Amino acid sequence: MKVAEFLKRITEASGVSGAEGEVGTIVAETFRTLADEVRSDVMGNVIALKRGEGLPSGEHPRVMLAGHMDEIGLMVTKVEDGFLRFTTVGGFDVRTLLGQEVLVHGRRPLRGVIGCRPPHVLTPAENERVVPLQELFIDVGYEEEPLRELVRVGDFVTVRREQIELAGGRLAAKALDDRAAVAAIGFCLDLLKKRRHQWDVCAVATVQEEVGLRGAITSAFGVAPHLGIAIDVTFGSQYGVPEYETVEMGGGPPIGLGPNFHPKVHERLVETAKALEIPYQIDPIPGRSGTDAWAIQVTREGIPTALLSIPLRYMHTPVETVDVRDIERTGHLMAEFICGLDETFASELGVQVRRLNGQGGPTCC
Amino acid sequence: MLLRELVEADGVSGCEKAVRDILIKAIEDRADEYRIDALGNLIAVKYRRSRSGAGVAKVMVAAHMDEVGLMVTKVERDGFIRFAPVGGVDPRVVVAKVVRIGEERIPGVIGVKPVHLLEPGERDRVLKFEQLAIDAGMSGEEAQRRVRPGMYASFATAFELLDEGGLRTVKGKAFDDRAGCAVLAELLAESYPFDLYAAFTVQEEVGLRGARVAAYAVEPDVAFVLEGTVCDDSPKEKDTSPTTRLGAGPALTVMDRSVICDRRLVQLLISEAEAQGIPFQVKQPGIGGTDAGAIHVQRDGIPCAVVAVPARYIHSPVSVMSLNDFENTVRLMRGTLQRLQGGLEL
Amino acid sequence: MKELIKSLVEAFGPSGSEDRVRDLIAAEVGKVAREVRTDALGNLIATVGSKGAGGRRVMLAAHMDEIGIVVSHIDAKGFVRFGGVGGVFRLALIGSRVRFADGRIGVIGSEQKRVEGDLPRLDQLFIDVGAKDRDSAPVKVGDVACFDRPFVDLGGRLVAKAMDDRIGCAVLVQVLKELGETPHEVHFVFTVQEEVGLRGAQTSAYGIDAELAIAVDVTTTGDTPEARTMAVSLGSGPAVKVKDRGMLSHPGVRRWLVETAEREGIPYQLEVLEAGTTDAAVMQTTRAGVPAGVLSIPTRYVHTPSEMVDYEDVLGAVRLLVAALRGPAEIG
Incomplete structure (x- = not known):
């Protein structure tokens, strides 16, 4: 998959929060060539299922990838x-x-x-x-x-804005927040076509993130994943913003760390990036992440959640700028991470139960 | 003393393991079972010992393990460590305090420019978090190696008894809500006419996140939330509410920003307090929010009440509470739970 | 229907204390509904019909609660300090009267130092209940009160406190009475605690697990002197919501309501509200998502004790909902 070409199609399509139909159609068409099934739900989330081989036990745990396709x-x-x-x-x-x-x-x-x-x-x-x-x-x-x-x-x-190619592999466009992530998910699915993986992958292009994470709230409930990864953009270094508030453009995906994220998943993503020799950045977030990850984590009985970001300049303007290599690296990292998901990791993330004495147990049903 | 152990442990939202480990040890011989969920909530279960007919079958009592x-x-590069608040921390209270960083509990200080060097007007300006740094005494190289972004830091405060008689006041950090955790651990010592789910929750301070998923999973018939709450009873110019008063007994919530408590449960607590002669107070309505805010709207609705131990100066490096209030909260909760025997008209 | 509206708007029912409104409504719907129940948070749910061909499980919601005040402190001289229950509008407070559950009246006064010229903050206001000191004060911390103002019929237009959202409750009661045959299983939900965070709707929507949800609530207008730009006015028909601060309506639900209005010749308007939201916001994000929309009653002076609606708009809303629910819901 050519990331820049897919990005051009989706960023030039319109899809304001609550009216994502046009961009959703393009995303669904593309995902259909990369996954086993594609559906859309009541809210308009586009949900692609790519089946894994399953665990030796026969179970099929699901990992949900979420990138939002709505734009302001x-x-x-x-x-x-x-x-x-x-x-x-x-x-x-x-x-x-x-x-x-x-x-x-x-x-x-x-x-x-x-x-x-x-x-x-x-x-x-x-x-x-x-x-x-x-x-x-x-x-x-x-x-x-x-x-x-x-x-x-x-x-x-x-x-109205057409995608602009800047020097050095960078692109400017509207709605790169967060269609850059939708492109990274597409790139990941494309890589997975040639790979073996045990877990099922639910790739979701979510709606209404910009007005309150609403698509993630409902799609995470519907998908009920065992692990969730949100992909969003974050502030790339730019003129007029202090260094400590930004990440490096072209420095690889920042990996979220903090209350919103499961420490084991964070750790595994870092190890995967190191093993692949993909540059990455650590992104400490002390509370509300403001991304779909914030909604996914507290769905149902709680979902181990991670956040990968794509450095982006001039957020929420029609000249948002990204480095295409950061998008590709994010896709690579996710694909490799997914291929490494196995039974052991599934049980490490699950609820840990310990019975303490013989007399316990419910007395009624 | 469990309370001392709990408040001297570090457990900032998202990193509650040290507190959880202490609690597991404390409840191991009291509960029938415990589980740790995807967010890190510790949920201990004490099953009822007999089938006691109709009424309430499952009660969740929650207290949060995390602190700001x-x-x-x-x-x-020069070794100074930039930081951001986790939960509601007033930037004015962190200046010139001692902290512990990470699992290794590396000591550090939050310094400030000497008073001698201040420009005119500067001493009247509140310092922002961006203007402050932790100094762990390390060279740039050592700091880069041992301290990494994403590590948590916690106030370094010892637990001490201030007044042995009278109100039996103690000082320490994180009474919000280790006081509630300690009360909840006490409650597990008894059996009740229903299955008791003691939920020690995570991430209350960053948005009531642990309690939400715990309540969804447990699906209780009713829930109680135990808190360490605002006590603002220092002298003031105007005759206005102290929110709660130290030593005036457990504080009951009627409504706060997150919940309107179930009136039947509030009435049950008041009846029990009156029957046992336990002092109690009604917390100033409209102040703060608790895990009950998340719990009561889970699934198709869960009636909730909140009982709190008043604590002065919460969300700062050092707070003060009364052991009398603490013990009265245990007594009130124990008696109230036993009163649920006949069930609640739900 | 005016008698029903009068009894509902004059009833006492700040968020969390909706009992009396619930009793009034229960008495109205008890004879008509197949089933009436109250859930754990106090929502009243009246059900009619069952799912036939092309039918859906439908949730209609209007909230019973109103804004009010809660006693936070009683000072030595017997003056009552208070907090808001829901979004009280400071501009409308001074000189207002409040009514406690037992019917007792208090008047709102303001501190005079340090507020000259400015609008006093809530903590600079107090209620005088006529007490001489703290011990003789007939109220206690935690007591709630509603604003006190009688219903007035100006002919075409009706004025009262708590039109937000007893007018929605009245519309739902009337729809329930007039509906008759429907291919849908319709749950009329009279919700609690909307004004403090849409809480009753959140839990009742989860419990009902609806396949289509509509809230009936008030919306503001742009038709008063020097009002903020808004293309909604009193008397131009009920408004079909497109967007507010909490939701974007499901396009299919919106279209269904608009097409029904056009087919039936009922005047209607489209609404974009820049502040505020309704129960539909949480109904929409329940479980895996519910197609949701809002039918609004244009209302002037929302969150003051004199909220004004146009009676024809109210009747239009009833007709529109009855007509819509008698047929299949084609929401695409």
């Missing part, structure tokens, strides 16, 4: 005098919106621009001020009457 |  976006709140008022879906920096080109997903897709008033008419004080969301509008070039026929309250809006 | 603390985020 906008939504029309009102049609007003031929202009569209809008709100955000997910965490936008409103400062990035002035002068962006957008696509309004109305009865048919409409090209539009987010207008701004020219400097000539602004006072110096107005120039200093961030234009708040309530004052922004989208102009699709139509007048009020035809516009009302084409656009309704609640229609989604995405930023 | 710090996590190493980066070891600088």
